[in-house]
Amino acid sequence: AYLKVDASGDHHPTIPSTLFGVFFEEINHAGAGGLWAELVRNRGFEAGGGVAPSNIYPWNVIGDERAVKVATEPTSCFANNKMALRMDVMCDGASCPAGGAGIVNPGYWGMNIQQGKSYKLVFYLRSIGPVDLTVALIGFNRTKKLAAQNVGGVFTGWTKREVVFKPIMSDPNASLAITSSHKTVVWFDQISLMPLDTYKGHGFRADLAQMVADLKPGFIRFPGGCFVEGAWLRNAVRWKETVGPWENRPGHFGDVWNYWTDDGMGLYEFYQFAEDIGALPIWVFNNGISHTDEVDTTMIGPFIQEALDGIQFAVGPVNSKWGGLRATMGHPKPFDLRYVAVGNEDCGKEHYRGNYLKFYYAIKSVFPNIKVISNCDYTDPSTPTQDPADYYDYHKYTTASDMFRLRHQFDTVPRTGPKAFVSEYAVWREDAGLGSLKAALAEAGFLMGLEKNSDIVEMAAYAPLFVNANDRKWSPDAINFDSYRAYGTPSYWMQTFFSQSNGAALLNATLDDRSSAHLAASAIIRADPATGNSYLRVKVVNVADDPIDIKIDIIGANIDSRFASKKTEITYGGDVMAENTFEEPLKIKPVETELKNPSSKMGVKLSAHS
Numbered sequence: 001a002y003l004k005v006d007a008s009g010d011h012h013p014t015i016p017s018t019l020f021g022v023f024f025e026e027i028n029h030a031g032a033g034g035l036w037a038e039l040v041r042n043r044g045f046e047a048g049g050g051v052a053p054s055n056i057y058p059w060n061v062i063g064d065e066r067a068v069k070v071a072t073e074p075t076s077c078f079a080n081n082k083m084a085l086r087m088d089v090m091c092d093g094a095s096c097p098a099g100g101a102g103i104v105n106p107g108y109w110g111m112n113i114q115q116g117k118s119y120k121l122v123f124y125l126r127s128i129g130p131v132d133l134t135v136a137l138i139g140f141n142r143t144k145k146l147a148a149q150n151v152g153g154v155f156t157g158w159t160k161r162e163v164v165f166k167p168i169m170s171d172p173n174a175s176l177a178i179t180s181s182h183k184t185v186v187w188f189d190q191i192s193l194m195p196l197d198t199y200k201g202h203g204f205r206a207d208l209a210q211m212v213a214d215l216k217p218g219f220i221r222f223p224g225g226c227f228v229e230g231a232w233l234r235n236a237v238r239w240k241e242t243v244g245p246w247e248n249r250p251g252h253f254g255d256v257w258n259y260w261t262d263d264g265m266g267l268y269e270f271y272q273f274a275e276d277i278g279a280l281p282i283w284v285f286n287n288g289i290s291h292t293d294e295v296d297t298t299m300i301g302p303f304i305q306e307a308l309d310g311i312q313f314a315v316g317p318v319n320s321k322w323g324g325l326r327a328t329m330g331h332p333k334p335f336d337l338r339y340v341a342v343g344n345e346d347c348g349k350e351h352y353r354g355n356y357l358k359f360y361y362a363i364k365s366v367f368p369n370i371k372v373i374s375n376c377d378y379t380d381p382s383t384p385t386q387d388p389a390d391y392y393d394y395h396k397y398t399t400a401s402d403m404f405r406l407r408h409q410f411d412t413v414p415r416t417g418p419k420a421f422v423s424e425y426a427v428w429r430e431d432a433g434l435g436s437l438k439a440a441l442a443e444a445g446f447l448m449g450l451e452k453n454s455d456i457v458e459m460a461a462y463a464p465l466f467v468n469a470n471d472r473k474w475s476p477d478a479i480n481f482d483s484y485r486a487y488g489t490p491s492y493w494m495q496t497f498f499s500q501s502n503g504a505a506l507l508n509a510t511l512d513d514r515s516s517a518h519l520a521a522s523a524i525i526r527a528d529p530a531t532g533n534s535y536l537r538v539k540v541v542n543v544a545d546d547p548i549d550i551k552i553d554i555i556g557a558n559i560d561s562r563f564a565s566k567k568t569e570i571t572y573g574g575d576v577m578a579e580n581t582f583e584e585p586l587k588i589k590p591v592e593t594e595l596k597n598p599s600s601k602m603g604v605k606l607s608a609h610s
């Protein structure tokens, strides 16, 4: 095979600095029980909604029915989430179980409690008489106390209590227990347990946040996906209910992915996370359309106001209503919000285009610099649109061969009009399993096609980003995790090959005709900000069953043995369906070797499926 890379001259097009980013959706417990480091699940006892009795899952009792009983009552001091838990401990002293009777929460399939780290418990309580409670982190088998403290007193009015635990043992499957060995009646609400060492101190689970940051994403799209739409509008995410003090957020049931979220990771936290990982935020808001019901365009006014308020929350001055709320939450400086998306995958719906135009003109009149993303795909002849838009959304889940073929998808798309935002792509189903090498290779070919078409494709993100392996709603996903482990799929590692392309100069990279059925290639050149030196990166993907010898001819650059040169490869012998797992998290990963005798004309062996 033969690849010609033209590095001559200095007028190469620049790849947008946003081209490769990430898409975070609250799916698979990506946020609640994932990136958001809260360890208590259903912390406000609201998971059953605002009527008593409410669903206290996964809270449970310690002790039998003679020792303890619990009930939910709408008597909380928090106006937006009235449900509180009443706990009656009926045993006393020797009649209580060892360690006392009470309540226990295992978090999201076990809390990861580690010796040497600190954990802050915050909770609210009220009692009739004196209470003498033990708050403790307990091991999986409930016999070991990893950390414990006493909380005693009379709490006639709602009182906030804080405890910092320093565990003496580790357990990735721990629980929080609140017990008493004396007769007592006590009410609890808003019980939160967070590790103190979160990513940049902002509440994000450090290992997961770091894995996202390592992709060096140019943008982050959030919070969905279907999560934004809801199966029904009444269950769609409403951003105003996700901001302000965490204790006063009602939480909501995401009815597309079928789980409750306490909304600890709300709109503010998304903007903060974007800032923390150096990515531009892209906010997707509900446009009055769910999977089942729609708001007629004539009545869309309240939804438009909600979107405008959300933009003001991000970029408004501190003396504006919503900018002021942002400031009180800790970020007086506006967030760098430049893009918003009007809905998700709604183009074909009855009221989408009518609603979209109302949103578009309202946003442009109040926030002329905000770029608006339409759901209507300009590459799809079945949904042609002439509507004004800065970008259009393009989603693709398909087979490996189709994804590889789609590297040419944008070659023939008109160069005028809105640019493409490939906000969800992945190989799925039989070719992908839970994340195969085969999927990653086809996706690499697709992304090379996007680099080459980055005059009209400005952003692209794999989807979904995260899965908590205890609740797989969608496969595959780039980052798999449980309470204490995390690994990247081959598709995750594949994306690391592209992170240096953002803002780089794109070189012409041409394969000979015979090779192009099984190979795709692209090349960039850029200055390394760390050293000031320029480097040239040639990427080639081989989807063939056999190794291929390729001759790479770099024109216009004198490359010889004075230059440090490396080859980085992802491959895995012959097994193209191989996956990483918790047991073998790095089975498939990039492997770097020195390139001996680099030159402007060099021969390289490409492994099969690499």
Ligand code: AHR
Residues within 6 Å of the ligand: 025, 027, 224, 225, 226, 227, 344, 345, 395, 424, 463, 464, 474
């Ligand atoms: O990424 C998973 C889902 O796929 C998203 O929620 C939706 O936008 C798409 O259908």
